Amino acid sequence: MSTTPRPRNNNWLASIIVGVLWSCASLLISTIVSQSRLEPVVLAAAGQSNGRSIWDGVYQDEQRRTGAQLGKSTCAQCHGDSLGGDSAPPLSGPDFLAAWTGKSLGDLYEKIQTTMPADAPGTLKPQQSIDLLAYILYLNEVPASDSRLEVDRPALNQIQIRGKR
Numbered sequence: 366m367s368t369t370p371r372p373r374n375n376n377w378l379a380s381i382i383v384g385v386l387w388s389c390a391s392l393l394i395s396t397i398v399s400q401s402r403l404e405p406v407v408l409a410a411a412g413q414s415n416g417r418s419i420w421d422g423v424y425q426d427e428q429r430r431t432g433a434q435l436g437k438s439t440c441a442q443c444h445g446d447s448l449g450g451d452s453a454p455p456l457s458g459p460d461f462l463a464a465w466t467g468k469s470l471g472d473l474y475e476k477i478q479t480t481m482p483a484d485a486p487g488t489l490k491p492q493q494s495i496d497l498l499a500y501i502l503y504l505n506e507v508p509a510s511d512s513r514l515e516v517d518r519p520a521l522n523q524i525q526i527r528g529k530r
């Protein structure tokens with residue numbers, strides 16, 4: 366049994382260093398966290414005011430015609446005629462647009478491409494999901510234009526969904 370007291374000075378020094386390092390680290394972490402929280406909010410706000418939306422002419426009439434045929438054969442059994450809702454929710458109307466407001470066409474594309482039709486997800490070709498997207502926009506009274514909707518995720522992500530003003 367040793368009765369020699371341990372030298373404590375080193376411990377104090379160590380705890381001061383650890384304390385200083387810890388406060389620096391937590392300051393750094395909280396700065397990063399607060400910035401990463403702010404950024405999407407700022408970006409979303411910018412997207413809503415200046416960004417392109419579904420109302421800016423994003424699909425062609427011919428695309429929604431192709432989409433309509435596909436919709437009748439693959440989606441109507443659950444979503445109803447003209448996808449107005451049946452055992453599955455409606456894909457048109459103010460409630461639908463309200464629920465998707467603040468999201469992008471890229472998000473809606475992803476939903477269709479990866480989860481629909483619910484009884485056979487993953488069976489749609491990307492181009493088919495695009496045509497269905499055009500049909501869904503048409504059903505929501507979004508006008509067609511000369512501009513084709515392309516299978517292009519970054520471009521789809523730039524197009525905001527929102528209700529008619």
Ligand code: HEC
Nearest residue numbers: 439440442443453454456461464476477481482483484497
């Ligand atoms: C077997 C039934 C079934 C079929 C077929 C089906 N769906 Fe769905 N769909 C559902 C159900 C149930 C939901 C609600 C649950 C969910 O969001 O996953 C849904 C939800 C959706 C949503 C989200 C609706 C919302 O309000 O957010 C979209 C978009 C959609 N389906 C598109 C399609 C398209 C396009 C097709 C045709 C390719 C299709 N679905 C075929 C059952 C189906």
